[in-house]
Amino acid sequence: MQANQVSFGSAVPLRATIPDRLPRAAAELALRWEVLLLIFLVLVFLTNIQLSPYFLDLYNLSDATFSFTEKAIIALPMALLIIAGDIDLSVASIIALASTAMGAAAVAGAPAPVLLLIGPLVGMACGLLNGWVVTRFAVPAIIVTIGTMSLYRGISYIALGDQAYRQYPPGFDYFGQGYAFWIVPFEFCVFLVLAVVFGVVLHKTDFGRRIYAVGNNPTAALFSGIDVERHRLILFALVGLMSGLAAVLLTSRLGSTRPNIATAWELEVVTMVVLGGVNINGGSGTIPGVFIAVFVLGFLTFGLGLLNVPGIVMTVLIGFLLILAIAAPILIRRLMPARHRSG
Amino acid sequence: MMTANLRRREAALAGIIVLMIFLIGLRAPIFLTPGSLREVLSDTSILIILVLGQMLVILTRGIDLSVASNLALTGMLVALLSTAAPWVPGVIFLVLAAAIGLALGAINGLLVWRVGIPPIVATLGTLSIYRGIIFLLTNGEWVNSNEMSPSFLGFPRLTLFGIDMFSWLAVLIALGVWFLLAHTRLGRNFYAAGGNPRAAVYTGIDPSREQFRAFCLSGMLAGLCGYLWVSRYAVAYVDTAAGFELQVIAACVIGGVSIAGGIGTVLGAVLGALFLGVVKNALPAVGISPFWQMGISGVVIVVAVILNARGERREGRRILRPATAG
Numbered sequence: 244m245q246a247n248q249v250s251f252g253s254a255v256p257l258r259a260t261i262p263d264r265l266p267r268a269a270a271e272l273a274l275r276w277e278v279l280l281l282i283f284l285v286l287v288f289l290t291n292i293q294l295s296p297y298f299l300d301l302y303n304l305s306d307a308t309f310s311f312t313e314k315a316i317i318a319l320p321m322a323l324l325i326i327a328g329d330i331d332l333s334v335a336s337i338i339a340l341a342s343t344a345m346g347a348a349a350v351a352g353a354p355a356p357v358l359l360l361i362g363p364l365v366g367m368a369c370g371l372l373n374g375w376v377v378t379r380f381a382v383p384a385i386i387v388t389i390g391t392m393s394l395y396r397g398i399s400y401i402a403l404g405d406q407a408y409r410q411y412p413p414g415f416d417y418f419g420q421g422y423a424f425w426i427v428p429f430e431f432c433v434f435l436v437l438a439v440v441f442g443v444v445l446h447k448t449d450f451g452r453r454i455y456a457v458g459n460n461p462t463a464a465l466f467s468g469i470d471v472e473r474h475r476l477i478l479f480a481l482v483g484l485m486s487g488l489a490a491v492l493l494t495s496r497l498g499s500t501r502p503n504i505a506t507a508w509e510l511e512v513v514t515m516v517v518l519g520g521v522n523i524n525g526g527s528g529t530i531p532g533v534f535i536a537v538f539v540l541g542f543l544t545f546g547l548g549l550l551n552v553p554g555i556v557m558t559v560l561i562g563f564l565l566i567l568a569i570a571a572p573i574l575i576r577r578l579m580p581a582r583h584r585s586g
Numbered sequence: 587m588m589t590a591n592l593r594r595r596e597a598a599l600a601g602i603i604v605l606m607i608f609l610i611g612l613r614a615p616i617f618l619t620p621g622s623l624r625e626v627l628s629d630t631s632i633l634i635i636l637v638l639g640q641m642l643v644i645l646t647r648g649i650d651l652s653v654a655s656n657l658a659l660t661g662m663l664v665a666l667l668s669t670a671a672p673w674v675p676g677v678i679f680l681v682l683a684a685a686i687g688l689a690l691g692a693i694n695g696l697l698v699w700r701v702g703i704p705p706i707v708a709t710l711g712t713l714s715i716y717r718g719i720i721f722l723l724t725n726g727e728w729v730n731s732n733e734m735s736p737s738f739l740g741f742p743r744l745t746l747f748g749i750d751m752f753s754w755l756a757v758l759i760a761l762g763v764w765f766l767l768a769h770t771r772l773g774r775n776f777y778a779a780g781g782n783p784r785a786a787v788y789t790g791i792d793p794s795r796e797q798f799r800a801f802c803l804s805g806m807l808a809g810l811c812g813y814l815w816v817s818r819y820a821v822a823y824v825d826t827a828a829g830f831e832l833q834v835i836a837a838c839v840i841g842g843v844s845i846a847g848g849i850g851t852v853l854g855a856v857l858g859a860l861f862l863g864v865v866k867n868a869l870p871a872v873g874i875s876p877f878w879q880m881g882i883s884g885v886v887i888v889v890a891v892i893l894n895a896r897g898e899r900r901e902g903r904r905i906l907r908p909a910t911a912g
Contacts, residue, residue, distance in 0.1 A: 385706070391884060394885055397879075397883070502877075510714070513710065553726070555726075561714060563715060566708060573702045
């Protein structure tokens with residue numbers, strides 16, 4: 244209330260200055276999603292250390308990052324896309340198609356650097372197709388990408404059937420299996436660099452601000468001179484590009500390509516993003532939030548794995564976590580209605 | 587005008603299906619025999635029932651991603667019951683499966699209605715949870731046909747006028763949903779809630795309560811299909827029907843159900859399901875590798891979405907045209 248009050252008395256000039264940021268109370272900062280997530284991450288760590296003597300081992304922890312790095316790399320652009328009000332469910336299928344393309348090229352004798360180009364390029368082409376259909380025909384992204392999800396993986400099945408590509412050139416295994424230095428995996432470093440890049444793009448550039456505008460109110464964004472369609476197209480291409488990159492890393496890590504590669508990853512990627520505090524309806528969310536959520540999910544599943552909990556049980560927990568993550572803020576807001584109504 | 591558009595689309599879709607069956611018949615005459623066509627209908631009936639339930643949810647601007655998991659969990663529960671109590675008659679399984687499915691659907695509905703979680707997120711969560719519960723129940727064990735009771739396996743295979751229970755149930759449920767949508771207040775509320783939620787509120791309809799009801803019905807039909815599926819394929823395990831929810835949504839889209847809510851007909855939904863069913867059954871008949879099926883349905887979905895979009899674009903007050911349009 245106070246923050247928005249502008250007095251038009253004679254002594255005050257008619258032009259009111261609107262601050263870039265409203266002053267934040269410490270209590271409000273403590274209730275920020277990222278802070279809550281961070282506390283949860285610490286809890287996950289402490290519980291894991293209590294439950295398993297093998298958890299707090301640097302070699303184990305570095306190995307654990309392999310299991311979520313590729314998904315996390317897709318989660319970054321996906322966060323931007325969801326903030327802009329769209330979604331891409333075809334990411335796992337893009338991995339399958341990009342990986343198949345790389346496999347075919349490898350069989351034809353392409354060296355590792357060429358494969359490194361093919362994966363992201365195929366991914367970006369897939370993303371552009373998604374974005375083109377969504378923006379050109381004004382159709383919901385969720386349905387289009389359910390369609391292309393079948394299409395891209397379908398092409399992979401047509402090409403491979405029940406076969407697999409296994410002949411990858413020497414040196415190709417480094418991207419997914421190598422260590423950049425000491426015990427830090429190369430692909431984890433790629434993720435860290437990309438996280439910084441995406442964080443800067445979303446939070447420090449005009450482009451990032453416009454993504455929020457597009458997600459909050461596309462019509463208003465259009466009227467204020469933002470080329471909404473082009474922004475959406477770029478974001479779809481970006482998600483495709485990063486999925487292609489993830490395909491390079493995953494293919495290199497596994498050393499083989501089957502059409503069922505990365506099945507159902509789209510759900511895990513979306514879970515990471517939503518757990519990171521990104522509004523599934525668009526308009527809000529942060530990269531730091533997604534960054535922390537990646538580690539929450541990664542180390543939660545790693546810890547459970549050390550306790551011999553089967554993967555399917557983990558998916559139950561992740562399902563609960565997803566629902567809780569969305570329900571908690573809504574319920575909290577309902578418990579404290581006065582503060583939010585007045586603001 | 588909207589209905590005229592839909593009618594034309596349905597006629598076109600029906601024409602395409604008939605043409606497809608005819609063309610397949612040229613390549614493989616056996617496909618056109620009554621027995622073969624009956625088998626296609628029987629094989630597609632589960633998809634038809636699921637699509638009808640999904641359509642109700644989509645009409646209210648929701649989406650139910652958990653149908654396949656609901657189906658698998660319910661199927662496992664009734665299969666376990668049939669091993670524990672072989673004397674239970676088949677109809678009881680059917681009723682029980684519908685009841686369990688209804689309960690699971692109600693959980694989705696409550697998350698959406700009472701907690702306020704967006705439908706896609708709520709059902710994404712329960713998609714994992716329901717399927718995971720199967721593992722917790724069975725420790726990953728399968729229930730095989732030799733453990734299932736004869737009444738459990740036999741009931742859906744009973745035939746009337748040469749047509750089996752699968753197909754009859756699909757026909758009956760299609761008629762039931764048609765009656766619901768065309769002639770009951772509940773059905774009209776679904777359209778109102780999805781067509782224009784704000785206007786619905788002003789007329790005294792709570793859109794999210796209608797979503798809850800749609801989720802209940804969708805869950806009930808999914809549960810029913812759980813029994814049908816497990817009985818048909820005579821096996822229940824953790825991965826029963828995994829990923830089938832996407833085919834269900836695809837069939838809705840092909841049938842002209844608008845994901846934006848408020849638009850869709852029973853005839854369209856059934857035709858959408860039949861289209862996918864015919865494609866699936868025709869591929870082996872004409873000697874195309876089943877590996878093509880996924881790619882083909884992908885193309886069909888994308889094309890159908892684009893065609894739908896042209897039919898249902900609402901020309902509201904528009905001051906500025908989007909830069910890329912035109």
